[in-house]
Amino acid sequence: xxxxxxxxxxxxxxxxxxxxxxxxxxxxxxxxxxxxxxxxxxxxxxxxxxxxxxxxxxxxxxxxxxxxxxxxxxxxxxxxxxxxxxxxxxxxxxxxx
Numbered sequence: 001x002x003x004x005x006x007x008x009x010x011x012x013x014x015x016x017x018x019x020x021x022x023x024x025x026x027x028x029x030x031x032x033x034x035x036x037x038x039x040x041x042x043x044x045x046x047x048x049x050x051x052x053x054x055x056x057x058x059x060x061x062x063x064x065x066x067x068x069x070x071x072x073x074x075x076x077x078x079x080x081x082x083x084x085x086x087x088x089x090x091x092x093x094x095x096x097x
Contacts (some may be wrong), residue, residue: 001068001069002020002064002065002066002067002068002069003027003029003064003065003067003068003069003078004016004020004027004063004064004065005020005065006069007027007064013080014026014027014029014064014080015027015084015086016064016065017086018065020065021065022044022046022047022050022063022065022066023050024050024053024086025050025051025053025054025055025063025084025085026084026085026086027063027064027065028051028054028055028056028057028061028062028063028064028080028081028084029061029062029063029064029067029078029079029080030056030058030060030061030062030078030079030080030081031060031061031062031076031077031078032060032076032077032078032079033076033077034059034060036073036075036076036077037060037062039072039073039076040062040067040073043062043063043066044066047062047063047066050063051063053085054081054084054085055081055082055083055084055085056081056082056083064078
């Protein structure tokens, strides 16, 4: 189960506009402890591309949809950034190529 799925099952307001398809950064979370952050697999290029769009990016930022629960992550604490960037809602209009 991903952190995004767990948040939704527990009524935690973690947006996840793309429903975990790596097409947005609205499930951006900040891992509070660098030791836990280092236990996570390296982010993929696709995740890094979406994190580049995230509000309040930090050295320990990850997308909640990409953080999968494992026993070694038990006790990991995360915080949510003060805001999110959802281009579909925030008025972004894509330009034709």
